[in-house]
Amino acid sequence: EDQVTQSPEALRLQEGESSSLNCSYTVSGLRGLFWYRQDPGKGPEFLFTLYSAGEEKEKERLKATLTKKESFLHITAPKPEDSATYLCAVQAAGYQKVTFGIGTKLQVIP
Amino acid sequence: DGGITQSPKYLFRKEGQNVTLSCEQNLNHDAMYWYRQDPGQGLRLIYYSQIVNDFQKGDIAEGYSVSREKKESFPLTVTSAQKNPTAFYLCASSIRRVGNTEAFFGQGTRLTVV
Secondary structure, three states: OOEEEEEOOEEEEEOOOOEEEEEEEEOOOEEEEEEEEEOOOOOOEEEEEEOOOOOEEEEOOEEEEEOOOEEEEEEOOOOHHHOEEEEEEEEEOOOOOEEEOOOEEEEEEO | OOOEEEEOOEEEEOOOOOEEEEEEEOOOOOEEEEEEEOOOOOOEEEEEEEEOOEEEEOOOOOOEEEOOOEOOEOOEEEOOOOOOOOEEEEEEEEOOOOOOOOOEEOOOEEEEEO
């Protein structure tokens, strides 16, 4: 069974303090790994898709990387508006289903 | 603007009642999904549809039903058989029926049993 574990569950950063969120996964053949951002009471917003180990993608202060067992979401010099829950999800080859992690709740303090 | 619209935003249901959550998309996406989100748990798939007039059960389909009569619409009915329906429900769509394409989500419906 596919599994996604995100750590830490919650993270509190000072504005400008860079850090990383972890997503560890087990899947029988990775088709894609997704990162989403979710604000309270809202639906998730798509950030990145990573397909193979070694791949990296960037968007503003966010950078996502992928290995064969885990993905990292690096946040450089975060701002308060980056506060949200970040969700990781994986899709196994040959299946439409996507398995989500519980998420990391990030709080950036001014 | 293209997107996914869920309604209502908040819904209250009495025990024993069926309720229907609306999901409409104007993105011309083939696939649509319903997820349930509970505190401390990841999103769990209820049903998904890859094409009009066809849908498949997800991991937690018991007590729910769906229809896909139009490409744009994928309503979810929460029946009285669902024993713990209070949750945040999310509808999503993706452009292709198969393959690793990202999903776009609606803003959710919060259902509360009173």
